[in-house]
Amino acid sequence: MKDDHFLASAPQPLVVIVGPTASGKTALAIELAEQYGGEIICADSRTIYKEMDIGTAKPTPDERARVPHWGLDLVAPNERYTAADFKQYANQKIDEIRRRGHVPFLVGGTGLYVDAVIFDYQFSSKANDKLRAKLNALSIEQLHGYCAKHNIILPENKNNKRYVIRAIEQNNQPTTRKSAPISASIIVGIATERDVLRTRISARTEQLFEDGVVEEATILGEKYGWNSEAMTGNIYPLVHAYLENRLTLAEVKEKYTTVDWRLAKRQLTWLRRNPYIQWYGLTEAKQFLSRHLAIE
RNA sequence: GCUGGGGUAGUGAAGCGGUCAAACACAACAGACUGUAAAUCUGUCCUCUUUCGAGUUCGCAGGUUCGAAUCCUGCCCCCAGUA
Numbered sequence: 001m002k003d004d005h006f007l008a009s010a011p012q013p014l015v016v017i018v019g020p021t022a023s024g025k026t027a028l029a030i031e032l033a034e035q036y037g038g039e040i041i042c043a044d045s046r047t048i049y050k051e052m053d054i055g056t057a058k059p060t061p062d063e064r065a066r067v068p069h070w071g072l073d074l075v076a077p078n079e080r081y082t083a084a085d086f087k088q089y090a091n092q093k094i095d096e097i098r099r100r101g102h103v104p105f106l107v108g109g110t111g112l113y114v115d116a117v118i119f120d121y122q123f124s125s126k127a128n129d130k131l132r133a134k135l136n137a138l139s140i141e142q143l144h145g146y147c148a149k150h151n152i153i154l155p156e157n158k159n160n161k162r163y164v165i166r167a168i169e170q171n172n173q174p175t176t177r178k179s180a181p182i183s184a185s186i187i188v189g190i191a192t193e194r195d196v197l198r199t200r201i202s203a204r205t206e207q208l209f210e211d212g213v214v215e216e217a218t219i220l221g222e223k224y225g226w227n228s229e230a231m232t233g234n235i236y237p238l239v240h241a242y243l244e245n246r247l248t249l250a251e252v253k254e255k256y257t258t259v260d261w262r263l264a265k266r267q268l269t270w271l272r273r274n275p276y277i278q279w280y281g282l283t284e285a286k287q288f289l290s291r292h293l294a295i296e
Numbered sequence: 297g298c299u300g301g302g303g304u305a306g307u308g309a310a311g312c313g314g315u316c317a318a319a320c321a322c323a324a325c326a327g328a329c330u331g332u333a334a335a336u337c338u339g340u341c342c343u344c345u346u347u348c349g350a351g352u353u354c355g356c357a358g359g360u361u362c363g364a365a366u367c368c369u370g371c372c373c374c375c376a377g378u379a
Contacts, residue, residue, distance in 0.1 A: 082331035121330050160337035175330050233334040
């Protein structure tokens, strides 16, 4: 099916493990990496942040002691970090890991990050904060007008202000991607039944609170404010509401579970359109990858 | 028991005689997404139908009216105040 094995001096394969949040991909990756001399690169747009440990369900110190992890704690929560940054970082790590004779594992739920690497996205221009600030003050209608006047092609999501602003920023510069994954990659998706995933997600919600998300969020909120980009996702806004007595603890847990569930669904929507993903249940995925890694 | 308020689609909640299958929000479901992606945005969401459209709804049963979720009567529930 793939010709990797016929390459003269095939590099270590790039093992890519994707799946929705709470599908168990991290635990699987650690187990396999430990067994086959792997190192893990987390493709996760939230665990890149320092200090956000509990709320992002970052791999624990114990887990990190078992296998080297990369891609964690890269920037402070108030710093910008983009898919383009990640792509560059991940490629560098993949090289380094291979040079050590180890197997790189790219593991994560941020589809864009994974795709940037495996489809070798060529990004266009960088963010232009000044321009963005100016455009952000305009309404979506005004932005459409601006595009019409400057011959800027509207994105498919033309009601998405972020996308329209980015389109203006790009000024029709092209972006590209490979039509097939980069060579030597093997891409596995963790398939999980819906109700199992739901159960795991709500169990994890409980776990987050036992581990002290409230305390963590309090510290982060004071330090970085509640409006920074990193703090707007997942559980932090909910904990904020709880701290301000706008929600009870029970409500926060319930809401977070649904937020996380919706995240899982969006992740799956993204992954579904990638025909190169080989989907397996957790145990089958392990068997499949073990077999694959044993031959190498 | 009396007085006042209320029972609307999965949930909350508008509507208070025609333009109502019924605003809005949430949930649910599907989708888009290359420099903020755990973000952001879109569609569907009573039933049947691919579309046009058709058929049943607004606690229950009657009534008034050309026409009712909206008015009247009775009944059943719920909440607040009070014997």
